[in-house]
Amino acid sequence: MTTSRYDALPVEVANHPRSHVMIRYEPQPRWLPDIVRLPLSYALVRALRGTFGMGVYAGLLVYLLEMQVRIELPHGALAFSALGGVVSLALAFRVNNAYARWWEARQHWGLLVNHSRNLAALGRTLWRPDDEPGRRRLAGLIGDFAVGLSLHLRGELTPAELPSLSDAEREAAGAREHPLSLVSQLLWAEAERRRAEGLLDTAQLLTLQPHLRAPLDVLGACERIRSTPIPFAVTSAARLFLLLFALFVPIGLHGEFSWAAIPIGMAAYFAVAVMDVLAAELENPFGIDCNDLPTRSIGEMIRRQAHEILGVEREGPADTQPTKPALYSKIR
Numbered sequence: 001m002t003t004s005r006y007d008a009l010p011v012e013v014a015n016h017p018r019s020h021v022m023i024r025y026e027p028q029p030r031w032l033p034d035i036v037r038l039p040l041s042y043a044l045v046r047a048l049r050g051t052f053g054m055g056v057y058a059g060l061l062v063y064l065l066e067m068q069v070r071i072e073l074p075h076g077a078l079a080f081s082a083l084g085g086v087v088s089l090a091l092a093f094r095v096n097n098a099y100a101r102w103w104e105a106r107q108h109w110g111l112l113v114n115h116s117r118n119l120a121a122l123g124r125t126l127w128r129p130d131d132e133p134g135r136r137r138l139a140g141l142i143g144d145f146a147v148g149l150s151l152h153l154r155g156e157l158t159p160a161e162l163p164s165l166s167d168a169e170r171e172a173a174g175a176r177e178h179p180l181s182l183v184s185q186l187l188w189a190e191a192e193r194r195r196a197e198g199l200l201d202t203a204q205l206l207t208l209q210p211h212l213r214a215p216l217d218v219l220g221a222c223e224r225i226r227s228t229p230i231p232f233a234v235t236s237a238a239r240l241f242l243l244l245f246a247l248f249v250p251i252g253l254h255g256e257f258s259w260a261a262i263p264i265g266m267a268a269y270f271a272v273a274v275m276d277v278l279a280a281e282l283e284n285p286f287g288i289d290c291n292d293l294p295t296r297s298i299g300e301m302i303r304r305q306a307h308e309i310l311g312v313e314r315e316g317p318a319d320t321q322p323t324k325p326a327l328y329s330k331i332r
Contacts, residue, residue, distance in 0.1 A: 042290050043281050047274040054273075055266045058250040062261055065254050083252075084268070087245045090238040091275045097230055098282035102293070105285040108221045109298055112149070115214035116142050116302045119187075120309035122211065126194075126204055127310075135310040138190060140164025143303025143314075145183045145215050150295035152180055153222055153286035163315065184216050222286065230283055242276055245269065 123138045144162045151157040157179060159170035169186065173179035191208050194200040200208075246269050253261035281289045307314045 043277045044274060047270060047277045050273050051266050051270040054246045054269045055262060057246070058262045058265045061250045062254055062259060065251075066258070081252075083241070083245055083248060087238075087241045087272055090241045091272055091279070094230065094234060094238045095275050095279045095282070097234070098279040101225055101230075102282040102285040102291075105222060105225050106293055108218045108225075109293065109295060111214060112146060112218045113298065113302055115211045115218075116146060116306060117309065119208070119211040120306040122208055124310050126200060126208075128199070132312060134190070134194075136307075136312040136315070137164065138187075139303075139306040139310045139312055140315070141183055141187050141190070142306040143299075145180060145187070146302035147296065147299035148180050148183060149215075149219055149222065150286075150299040152219075153226055153295065154288065180219060181216070184212075184219075187212055187215070226284060226286055235280075238276060238279075242272060245272060 120139060120142055123135060127134050127138065141164055144164050148157055148162055151161055159165070159174040159179060162170060162173060162179065162183065165173060165183075165186075169182065173182045176182055191200065191205055191212060195202070195205050249265040249268055250261050253265055257264055278291060281287075281291045285293045286295060304314070
């Protein structure tokens with residue numbers, strides 16, 4: 001069995017500032033620790049790079065203005081304020097849309113967690129206590145779908161990542177455009193086979209059906225989010241306004257602040273640039289950027305809990321992700 005590159009992530013790499021895995025932190029006020037660890041977020045590092053570039057431009061422009069080069073902006077302060085307002089509105093609209101996508105994705109993964117637990121709990125009740133192979137099969141399929149969904153959304157899924165499948169089933173999954181559809185099909189087949197053998201009655205099968213349907217519903221919703229980006233015109237307009245803001249902010253501030261226009265302009269630019277960078281990350285919540293969802297960890301949690309609920313031991317390699325990562329550690 002092959003492992004994905006997320007499994008093989010060593011500790012020293014996972015904690016490197018450039019590592020693209022989600023940062024775990026506490027939402028309670030922790031001002032100083034959070035600020036000290038800002039470099040852990042590569043999004044902020046990228047915004048800082050743009051800010052330093054803008055500072056070089058602002059320095060050259062202010063130098064020319066100090067040398068009496070006439071670069072006039074009619075009603076500079078008023079124009080600067082108006083442009084800043086437009087930039088703020090454009091970026092707020094973009095960030096709100098990006099966060100809505102991120103939050104919707106998290107809600108769908110929450111549904112997958114709930115339905116997976118319910119399916120495992122029903123399996124513990126409806127599967128015979130002495131049917132350990134059947135319980136292990138159910139737990140394996142539930143876990144394979146959850147972990148496989150994370151890898152599928154990141155373009156990393158291979159049949160080898162589905163350890164509960166037989167060799168023939170892995171071969172069949174590899175031949176499909178959508179391997180996870182086979183996992184869902186096998187879950188349905190397990191329930192239907194038990195009904196045909198008289199181990200489940202029709203009422204019990206009807207109880208299972210909503211939880212058997214849910215994984216494919218979550219899959220479709222996540223694919224819709226991933227394949228439907230925010231319209232290009234919205235992103236382009238926001239970045240155009242951001243560029244104009246960067247070009248004109250030194251001119252608008254120079255008349256009142258002279259050389260101080262450089263650091264003030266850099267601070268103003270950073271405040272808006274970081275929102276653009278964060279929006280770009282949040283648009284696709286299934287990647288491996290610092291602010292993306294830790295879908296692989298959620299999938300591994302589902303796999304682990306499915307086996308716990310059904311009372312069977314997990315086969316194959318154990319999960320290397322800690323159940324409660326350390327504060328400010330990075331999780332995949």
